[in-house]
Amino acid sequence: MDCRNSHLSPIGIFDSGYGGLTVLKEVIKLLPEYDYVYLGDNARNPYGTRSFDVVYDYTREAVRRLIEMGCELVILACNTASAKALRSIQQNDLPRWGGNRRVLGVIRPSVESIADISVNKHVGILGTRGTVISESYLMEAEKLYGNEHLHISQLACPMLVPLVESNELTGEGTEYFVKKYIEQLFEKDGEIDTIVLACTHYPLLKDVILKYTPIGVKVVEQGQIVAESLKDYLKRHPEMDRKLSKGSSVSYYTTEKAELFDGMAGVFMGSGVEAKEIKI
Numbered sequence: 236m237d238c239r240n241s242h243l244s245p246i247g248i249f250d251s252g253y254g255g256l257t258v259l260k261e262v263i264k265l266l267p268e269y270d271y272v273y274l275g276d277n278a279r280n281p282y283g284t285r286s287f288d289v290v291y292d293y294t295r296e297a298v299r300r301l302i303e304m305g306c307e308l309v310i311l312a313c314n315t316a317s318a319k320a321l322r323s324i325q326q327n328d329l330p331r332w333g334g335n336r337r338v339l340g341v342i343r344p345s346v347e348s349i350a351d352i353s354v355n356k357h358v359g360i361l362g363t364r365g366t367v368i369s370e371s372y373l374m375e376a377e378k379l380y381g382n383e384h385l386h387i388s389q390l391a392c393p394m395l396v397p398l399v400e401s402n403e404l405t406g407e408g409t410e411y412f413v414k415k416y417i418e419q420l421f422e423k424d425g426e427i428d429t430i431v432l433a434c435t436h437y438p439l440l441k442d443v444i445l446k447y448t449p450i451g452v453k454v455v456e457q458g459q460i461v462a463e464s465l466k467d468y469l470k471r472h473p474e475m476d477r478k479l480s481k482g483s484s485v486s487y488y489t490t491e492k493a494e495l496f497d498g499m500a501g502v503f504m505g506s507g508v509e510a511k512e513i514k515i
């Protein structure tokens with residue numbers, strides 16, 4: 236969808252690749268009336284292993300592209316982009332670009348939500364190296380609650396994105412890495428009662444993750460959290476809601492070949508997807 240000639244705007248959902256579809260799916264479920272434009276930067280992913288500057292540059296270019304396509308509100312569904320680029324885009328770029336556009340990420344709503352979900356406030360974060368090194372979850376928790384309230388232990392799981400991207404959602408190899416990562420997380424803090432799947436890809440491994448997670452420990456996906464948080468945001472910001480188009484459409488764009496995107500996107504969405512290739 237290209238809304239440049241319309242007064243109303245679709246909601247832009249950005250991810251480094253396919254993973255943000257796990258977020259889009261839940262957002263559409265909760266807020267089906269809006270129009271969505273999904274952009275996956277498949278040609279340049281993964282972001283999780285890249286430096287701050289590179290993730291910032293790539294994310295800024297992608298957000299700029301979504302704005303050119305008419306999006307007044309953009310959600311960074313990608314944890315790595317939220318961790319490494321969101322604040323700079325909000326503080327440096329949006330004011331420079333003018334208008335009243337907004338860019339929101341996944342980390343703040345996740346931290347707010349786990350503070351409610353965890354009973355003993357011992358939380359484990361599984362994410363990419365980039366997300367973990369940024370310490371964004373720790374910083375957000377400290378900003379919201381001070382440094383005593385939440386005990387957060389983080390673990391980078393670099394093998395999980397490649398496994399999902401290769402559609403290795405079950406099997407011996409996948410189980411080996413999931414088991415190893417869960418054990419390593421609990422070595423950091425044996426009292427963890429809540430684990431956050433802080434990477435767009437990990438919900439696809441949830442069954443295997445649950446298999447190796449101690450009984451009673453909650454495993455939290457972000458899609459629903461982000462969807463609830465967006466709903467709440469739009470209620471609190473009627474001036475933004477009024478700018479959004481409501482035609483229940485979804486358009487998919489990728490920086491890679493559309494055929495490649497369509498095949499893998501079906502695994503994430505559980506149904507057929509037809510993307511268009513664009514340059515950013």
Ligand code: DGL
Binds near residue numbers: 251282316433
């Ligand atoms: N979308 C990324 C995230 O949620 C994972 C894939 C990547 O590394 O690009 O952190």
